[in-house]
Amino acid sequence: MIKDLTIPLYGELENGFDTLIAAAGRAKEGNEVLKGRKTAFHTFTERGFPTIKNEDWKYTNITRFLKDDFAIQTPPANPSTGLNAYVHPEPVDHALVAGAGIESLDCYQLTLVNGNLLSADGASHRLPEGIRLITIAEAVQDPGLAACFGHSEESEKYHFTALNAALFSNGLFIEVKAGFSLDKPLHIIHVFTSGYNLLVQPRHRIVVNRNASVTIIESVVGSVPEAKLFVNSLTEIVLEADSKMDHYLVEMAGVNSRLVQHTMVSQKKNSVYNNYTFCLQRSDLLRNELHVLLNEEHTETNLYGLYLASGNQLVDNHTFVEHRKPNCYSNELYKGVLSEQSSGVFNGKIHVYKDAQKTNAFQQNNNLLMGRKATVDSKPQLEIYADDVKCSHGSTVGQFSDEALFYLRARGIGEETAKGLLINAFAFDVTEKIKIPELEAHVNKLISGRIF
């Protein structure tokens, strides 16, 4: 736990909390929400920031990313209802937004700047009736939704989620109505930008009701040429019985940004959740935590991930699948390519509870170490308390064979191109899972652009 003065941010949070709460109060947040913020903040102050002595942060030393002075983003003071309310104070780099767009893909598209919905984007109006989309700033004023943002053990469980639950600023609340299937993917572009050192804490909540289905693509882009930006986001996803969600995440945040992103999914009976994470960012730090709770029987969960890193980057993927009930299926495949002196971390945990008989849980992690000084730390982990289960995990670390490279070189293919081909082939196992051809092409293009 870090509480001392080595991290100025800590002191700032401690002193600034009341001011921040006052701002939230002005924003007419319900009492329950305010109380939730207070308990979460209390939990956070007790815990502080994690250190490498904390098992979950063993390989990721967060201290060096927190050392700078950060200003803390406040919730919008007076959010009126209606989606057009917010105008970002600084001009947004349109090239950035355009770059995140997916060529020839027919979709609904929204842009968020530091968690705030950009009004210039009128796209949300075109969303069909079956979807309710409001900002978090609005949602916290709705007494009907107060319970979602009040005190909850789950969202306060970790160091950073507790901090987010205390001080989240804005984000999206999306609800898919029962029985409704969204015809086109919903593409959300998250832009993170700032002219000064800033801590941004967006929070999102996605609820997919009974028998509904939705495809959401999230692209994360950012440009912070002159400052440092720390993003601590929390996304909660609730899948009701018989619902389905395809969730794509394309990480492309730029240099000088550090991201800690926590996604918490809770699945009910017969629901299906597919997650595809592509870490193609240039940020200093990317830590993804994907926590899936299988709360009822007969669910299906597929988690696919690909991470590329170069330079001094640190990319860290933590997944945690909790099999709480019988007859659930989960499958996980994460692949990573680490070049130059970058570091990769993978931690995949599967917990099978005592009652969760007939569980099938699989997990695989493969790493390609390209750089002489690249490192990888992999920790697949199984905790099993039921006997009628089939669980396995596999993990490899290696490099591509010289023979394969020689084969290509002998056919007149340049070394760089040959390596590119081999990396693409390595990544193919993950990219082929993408169900949207336009997105697959988009991701492949990004991978090729990312390698060299």
Add this chain to the structure above:
Amino acid sequence: MNDNELIDNIANKEYEFGFVTDIETDIAPIGLNEDTIRFISAKKKEPEWLLSWRLKGYQSFLRQELPKWQNFELPAIDFQQISYYAAPRNKKKYNSLDEVDPELLATFEKLGISLNEQKVLAGVAVDVVFDSVSVATSYKEKLNELGIIFCSFGDAVQEHPELVKKYLGSVVPHSDNIFAALNASVFSDGSFVYIPKGVRCPMELSTYFRINAENTGQFERTLIIADEGSYVSYLEGCTAPMRDENQLHAAVVELVALGNAEIKYSTVQNWYPGNKDGVGGIYNFVTKRGICKGDHAKISWTQVETGSAITWKYPSVILQGDYSTGEFYSVAVTRNKQIADTGTKMHHIGRHTKSRIISKGISAGHGNNSYRGLVQMGPKAEEARNFTQCDSLLIGDKCGAHTFPYIESKNNTATIEHEATTSKIGEDQIFYLNQRGIDSEKAVALIVNGYAREVLNQLPMEFAVEAQKLLSITLEGSVG
């Protein structure tokens, strides 16, 4: 709290010179302090350097806290309630086998242990016919001829201080972990083996046949050194159930393999696991580590763990020499309320180093079995290679099987493979065997033995047969 202890230490130092060692007493007063350590050291007539090493161990013991990372609840251990030195106790002697607990005899019977061995193990006064002494003597002559040193640790300190001084604590330093520190400060005795250059030890060395064999008790320390080009196979423990009054066992084993040398270390552990409700039973917290110091050296750990209430150990290999090899083969069985948190660590430092890990966990009843392993590729471990396989077998719905592998690579030419599976014995497999007239209990024994074969095959022959029977016996009554 630690501060207080330190203050106490300083305060106690005043008595340093006033302390008189009572050579006549056989039991050290209960509790742990510097005086206890001085008492043990004086009792064993140890040289000054060893005493100061013990005291350093004690200081690091005081500095450390009990670990919290393990996957079980560590029972409260009161280090001040333990007597740290007792002269070898005279076990209760029986006049004939008829007086021995019939349950114990039945187990011996199943293990196929010869009548004479049974007597020795059960503590029956051995008659003149059984010439264990002459067996031991003939072995001793043979070993002497080859220049092999195989004796108790205490004797080694007296007779070969230069070797002990050179290698003691070189693999497991006195500050390694809290239990190793405790062992360093109070270790009672243990075995010492030295194989000279180029000698291949002609027989399996085992504590069972050890010359000067005595009950070394709870803080054993073993040091095995294989000089260049030598080979030794060492067996520890035995398949017969071992009962012991001491609950905490914190042994340390250090292996040193120089260039081209090979050490094979096999353990069969069947200590008292406690009763059905998990009351009593041994805490087996052992620090085992080997180092392949020279090129082309090889260290291989094989273990069959069926006893103890808690088994907590990670036999490791430091692969320092180029082209050196480390191996770990393990079968761990937990039943009733037993807990096993075991695995290995392979530290690849040298170029072209290789390691292979095969771990088979079997959980039955309320047992919990964890594999925890570390494979580490250092920046200079060019072309290093690791293969790990850890499988878990679950019998019954109240047990648990867990795997915590840590894989760390800092070299891009190293290759690591890890795979783990967890499953239960298939009903179809049992049904198939039932169909052929084999009852469920035997069927499970057959399946388990097949499952553990890869590891059992690594044991020296006579041991392997016993270990196989031991597995079946351990799992008796856990099916149906």
